Amino acid sequence: MQSRVAAIIVAAGRGERAGQSQEGPKQYRRIGGRAVLAHTVATFRAHDAIDEIVLVVHPDDHALLAAALGPLIEGVTVVDGGRERQESVRLGLQALAGSPPESVLIHDGVRPFADTALIDAVIAAVSAEAGAIPSLAVADTLKRSGPEGVVTETLDRSGLYAAQTPQGFPFRKIREAHEAASVSGRSGFTDDASIAEWAGIPVRLVEGAPDNVKLTTARDIALADRKLRGDRAMIDVRTGNGYDVHRLVAGNHVTLCGVRIAHDQTLDGHSDADVGLHALTDALLATCGAGDIGDHFPPSDPQWKGAASHIFVQKAVAIIRDHGGRIMNADISLICEAPKIAPHREAMCEAIAAMTGLSRDRVSVKATTNETIGFVGRKEGIAAIATASVAYGESR
Template identity: 50%
Template sequence: MSVAALIVAAGRGSRAGEGVPKQYRSLAGRSVLARTLEKYLSHPGIARIITVIHPDDRVPYERAVGEVGCRTEHLLAPVAGGDTRQVSVLHGLEALESLRPEIVLVHDAARPFVDSTLIDRAIDAAGRFSAAVPGIAVTDTIKITDDSGKVVSTPDRARLRAIQTPQAFRFQALLDAHRKAHASDLKDFTDDGALVEWAGRPVLVFEGDPRNTKLTHNADFISAERRLTEKSMTYLTRFGTGFDVHAFQEGDHVWLGGIKVPHDKGVVAHSDGDVILHALTDAILGALADGDIGTHFPPSDPQWRGASSDRFVEHAVALVRKRGGIVDHLDATLLCEKPRLGPYREAMRQRIAGISGLRLDQVSLKATTTEKLGFTGRGEGLAAQAAATIRLPEND
């Protein structure tokens, strides 16, 4: 039977904390989505894989695909998702319709610990039964309460199952159920099994896997990273620093931390002159002991004229991950009299976190004046210093 996998990666993952969406966060050196895609790309029973992404996430998606450690010829072009998970899945199914797979597995991108055995069970269950979902026994006692918190009933936990993905369906049956729900103006089903139940079809629960956890909260990422690193290798912490300076010239803005900041001057620079991102790039390269920004992006090369500095930080972070490393923390300090950092600080932190694939709490940004001393004190230019903490495998 022909089998396709649909990876749902269009959400924002707000419960996991601020910063880059959780499917693009780094997990022991590689993004969550890259780890999930790799499980399906390496499975011999999967003919095609399609990923549903947020319309704004094409760049981080391509970056994640670049981290995949196996061949990607079975990976189809991504599809833009909708405003709910249900709508996103429908978009993915419609993109697969012309291929007419017999079975489709729907999997959450935030479950990177799925293994080939569970995928095998999902395919087998869909072959025997048109709709099937993996479930694990509930070990806690469950209470059903009313609006005031009063217990209404206590269901028998022996009959309860916590449902996971991949959920497996005969393709046409799932597509028909989604279209029926869409035609009924329903779009808030958070589970494809529940949608198929609503459409009047029976759903089988097959054996899930307790290790197939979903990354929802920040604590889940901490546990997942510990799970990956403790069983694989020992890491050594590296620390690097960076410094950059640019003189002012005529202009109406400066780039700082990936944000265009209005100002009565511009800067003299070969690229966009973002001193914060330049300093951070050098800090990461310093922790790697791999030269500096001029080594990797020489000013003599015309291709970097006016270049956006986010490319430099992305490159440095990619070098860390290529060596199996992890970026733990980035810290930068802006030195100038003007412009003031305060109104833009959080937007810059968000931008730096997005560029580097980190949580917001892994990015620190500060500013100080030099008490009217030196070239920054005289308003002749601005500068930034930065530090980066990374981990590299001990045998690197």
């Protein structure tokens, strides 16, 4: 009878070295049109020898996970992780303890290029007494640095290897090692093989794969995306336009681009009547053919009575993300005789940057009058025109 093999995929990290992104932590960023983590999970789901998958994620990431994996999540056990990788792995092992497998593979969720041959090699090398890890011989000359970055020593690289994942172990032994490390207060282990070594479990080396890289920085993610898209890669930047107008009535303020401005009139509308954000919402939705603001927030629905319009923009941002898009810039022109926009422009730009996840230099708010012509010139209403550009991961 073939022994049972489980896989634990660790994806609870915050990925700070990859920088901030509206897509979330690096495991949810898109490469080749879908999330890094989706590529990783798909590989293990497709492997004939893997009987069970436990996915360890951050407690705050369940919505991101569902959006990233879609149907891939079916049959996968999802576990909340801890503050450190070591604790996350321990919790993943704990989730398997009720029906323990003979062997377990532990893999980084941000290594999306592990392949069937590598997984086969690790599984084959695991025994009832010993673990196995993929590794590559160190090719670069190694230096030790002293104070102020001065080289103090050249190290002998013979016998040195860079460890990869998945790392495989006899389940009972590695679980006991993790529990012992936790009870003793030992932390700071950088991988599971180091815990195995500490617990006296032999660990064999198998040949790793040069492509089995861990995506750590924003550059790593960009290179992985380029690799997966290959010949399909092309510039896919889409531009959407939006227009909105609301009439002015007696009041004491207007809300424009998320900023409340004292005024002797107010904009009339079902929500807060923020023409700038309404136009921006339509511009964003247009980049992926997702209709307009009225489709998602109909004025006939009482729940949107008096609603703050940043809700509409954030919904459009989420729709773009679900379509694999990344907002590049937003530009809004306000057309009104009053109030004066210039004193509030910076606050408006900052508000829009926060709603969209854009940096400040990618947001523009401008204003012009209508030279006293028409309904705007007569101060009967305010209009807005918005343009947004969104880059999508691949042409569709």
